[in-house]
Amino acid sequence: MDQLIKDKIKQVKKGDQLAFEYVVVFYQDKIYQHCYRMLGNAHEAEDVAQEAFIRAYINIHSFDDRRKFSTWLYRITTNLTIDRIRKRKPDYYLDAEIKGTEGLDMYSQLTSNDRSPGEEVESRELQRYIHNEIAKLPPKYRSIIILRYLEEFSLQEISDTLDTPLGTVKTRIHRGREALRKRLRHV
């Protein structure tokens, strides 16, 4: 699969947009999901995820073919989500209701597997609570916790993706785990 993506990127560098469409389709769920988890909001997640792909396309010539494309794409995406969080007004709440959809906040838009209604409600409540707690972490910690535990990156991959020294990644992951431990221990 890596080789196929490499070939597609070569074609994109030659100006082939159809090859880029393949790349977008291949990564869209992962990138959208990362944005959603960072931002906690479907509308912003879509906006930022699309922006990430457009930036990747425009800057494709600065991508070094010897490196992993996904690492580069995640870096662009994470930087965009952190920029977006910084620009937010302080009164912006994660679980704010989406306009015109009373009682329907972003968590109700999560996809779910088949479960009995009771289990589903309980699980949704729990998911909502966990996401809320992750969202309370400062963005620098949040991105690392999400990449490590929700998206299963290795510590080295996180260091490469965020262009952050491995030691710093570890310090932040320790603090992130401690913060979440305190908030989730009563669950």
Added chain:
Amino acid sequence: MNYHDEAIGYMHRYLDGDLKQVEEKFLRRHLEQCETCQKHFHELNRTITLLQGAEHIQAPVNFTGPVMQKLPVEKKSLKYLR
């Protein structure tokens, strides 16, 4: 720094796969004796399990279309070749 703090440092390095064998022995021995640290370690592991259980989210159905529409115009020579 007391024994607890040291043990907590070890727990995090254990979770990152960075603990040497001797250190792991120290941690195990300490956990057997110290209920506070046992609880702490259990809570850390449980936190990770909760995080890992997060649901997967899919991109909206029409995600690719708008991305492709917003890209700068393709080189004409390539369009012609196809």
